[in-house]
Amino acid sequence: MTLRRLQVTDFRCLQRIDLVPDPDFTFICGANASGKTSLLEAIYLLGRGRSFRTRRLDPIFRRGAERFVVFGEAKAGDRDVPLGVEGSTTGLRARIDGRNAASLAELALALPTQIIDPEVHKLIEEGPGRRRRFLDWGVFHVEQGFVNHWQKYQQALRQRNAALKARQPQAITTVWDTELVRHGESISAARSRYVEILLPHTREVGRRLLGRDVSLSLRSGWQKGLGLEAALQQSWNADRERGSTLVGPQRAELLVQVDGVTAKDEVSRGQQKLLAAALLLAQLKLFGTESAARPVLLLDDPAAELDSRHLGLLMDEVRTLPLQLFVTSLSEKVDALGTPGTRVRIDSGNLVSF
Ligand SMILES: Nc1ncnc2c1ncn2[C@@H]1O[C@H](COP(=O)(O)OP(=O)(O)OP(=O)(O)O)[C@@H](O)[C@H]1O
Ligand SMILES: [Mg+2]
Structure with a gap:
């Protein structure tokens, strides 16, 4: 376009x-x-x-x-x-x-549309929300069904959280779990596939812009090795106490590392800007290979x-x-x-x- x-x-x-x-x-x-x-x-x-x-x-x-x-x-x-x-x-x-x-x-x-602005370092420095949005913009453009899963997941999550807040019994609250599991697993799988294809571009651009090894990995938002269904069951007591769902792709984290160290703990503000720009440019590079x-x-x-x-x-x-x-x-x-x-x-x- x-x-x-x-x-x-x-x-x-x-x-x-x-x-x-x-x-x-x-x-x-x-x-x-x-x-x-x-x-x-x-x-x-x-x-x-x-x-x-x-x-x-x-x-x-x-x-x-x-x-x-x-x-x-x-x-x-x-x-x-x-x-x-x-x-x-x-x-x-x-x-x-x-x-x-x-x-x-x-x-x-x-x-x-993408932007690199004076606030771009926040992608590295701030909490996982910005990195999830960054990731999802990319996934959205390469995975056709992603938006549908994302919207359905958000709907089910809202309902489940409302039930938790209203202290509804477990049988009512967990009615939403089937939807959460179905769409949540799909979101997470799509994100994983995307991180895998984005990684080589990130390494390449990171090497050129920063002269260092930049790597990405995804934490799904629930315990490794566990399905989302089991993770939801395991988290029930904590969810009820907090009045919200504490596991799922809404808690995913995209980890950005430079030479094997978590980026936000290690690099200067200027390097954070370059690193964030490298991630965005890697994403656009990948975009160019996937879309006309x-x-x-x-x-x-x-x-x-x-x-x-x-x-x-x-x-x-x-x-x-x-x-x-x-x-x-x-x-x-x-x-x-x-x-x-x-x-x-x-x-x-x-x-x-x-
Ligand atoms: N809702 C608004 N209505 C009218 N003026 C606004 C509104 N919001 C912001 N402004 C003003 O618009 C002007 C331009 O802001 P903008 O951030 O686009 O400037 P800029 O050219 O990017 O400046 P800088 O070089 O400092 O970044 C500012 O004076 C700002 O106060
Ligand atoms: Mg300005």
């Missing part, structure tokens, strides 16, 4: 933006607080159905506005598919190709985050990938980043060509 057109209305500081991105590389420069990250956030919303900065909608509405719209046209084959996400007081609504999207996950198929679609990669001010040698290494790696690139920068100087097909400057939320 290629984003051919982008219109943003009343989104953060952007009142009205109309951009025709380059199919390969669009460069966006601007001073602090000019709206660069907001523009990337709008593209991300179109490809993910959520922001990378907030889980809430209200900070996104331009101050005073009650509605925001991000509209795009994504080229799929020889067709331009219209995509739209609208935020209003009733929530978020997505339209794809002239119809309402059944779920926001549909957007991810229409416009696969070109993903969108958003790089938010990489020059401010990395020294010139590592920035060069990152950009060399990015250039090997089949993707549509958007890069922001404080500076107009673009040399270290490559040759953009389109350059724009953003000034107080407005685009100016230069």
Whole structure:
């Protein structure tokens, strides 16, 4: 897919933006607080159905506005598919190709989007939730049935947790276990397969960006060697005490190691950024081997985050990938980043060509 057109209305500081991105590389420069990250956030919303900065909608509405719209046209084959996400007081609504999207996950198929931003180190530093989301984005794109298992699992988990909270008897609470086991085992198996095929790409990119051995392994979220059914039974007393289900793929952990040591305990902040970028680029590399679609990669001010040698290494790696690139920068100087097909400057939320 290629984003051919982008219109943003009343989104953060952007009142009205109309951009025709380059199919390969669009460069966006601007001073602090000019709206660069907001523009990337709008593209991300179109490809993910959520922001990378907030889980809430209200900070996104331009101050005073009650509605925001991000509209795009994504080229799929020889067709331009219209995509739209609208935020209003009733929530978020997505339209794809002239119809309402059944779920926001549909957007991810229409416009696969990744971001490397100044917060990227959180992928390594923070708890397992971000790493699970990272993993699931990848699995989603290579395993057809994954979304269905994921949605069914979440539904059953919500019901089971509600029963636990209401202190329902075991016979009622565990009614959901069959669904949990069926979908939970499938989610976990799909994640394992994905980690296996992602690992060689991670090693390769990690070696080039960090000069070290980067490895990945998955902990399923329940005791090794035990099926999920047995793990749920074993956890019953603890679940009842805590009022929530303590085993299952919602507790999975993707372990990231550098030279055999858990990454977050060992590497510097700068290395965490490179490592997280290596994971994301490895994922995009794998994406390229599994799918004919070109993903969108958003790089938010990489020059401010990395020294010139590592920035060069990152950009060399990015250039090997089949993707549509958007890069922001404080500076107009673009040399270290490559040759953009389109350059724009953003000034107080407005685009100016230069
Ligand atoms: N809901 C909103 N309505 C209006 N303005 C907003 C809203 N949310 C954020 N802003 C403002 O938008 C401006 C641009 O923010 P943004 O993060 O996009 O800037 P930036 O160009 O990425 O800056 P930096 O270089 O510092 O990262 C900021 O001044 C911010 O306060
Ligand atoms: Mg910014």
